[in-house]
Amino acid sequence: MFSLLWTALIGLIVGALAKLIMPGKDPGGILITMLIGIAGSFLGTFIGRAVGHYEPGQSAGFIMSLVGALILLAIYHFIRRRQTV
Secondary structure, eight states: OHHHHHHHHHHHHHHHHHHHHSOSOOOOSHHHHHHHHHHHHHHHHHHHHHTTSSOTTOOOOHHHHHHHHHHHHHHHHHHHHHHHO
8 A cells, every 4th residue: 555655656756857847738737747657657667678677576766767757748749749730
């Protein structure tokens, strides 16, 4: 139970940092920010394992989670830009 709360807290922090770093109109409020951070952590873990940075069973660190969240926001901005053009 404590690990889920910790993951949510880290996800909130990572999502908020990603929104601060990447300019533009982003979706949602605090819940969406937290989900972007958590999904970024999963994406960062996947990428880290694919390049051999993490072993199976390890999860992404703070920086790789932030990179994953930034990638997700970049994809969101790309899709949104294509829909408006």
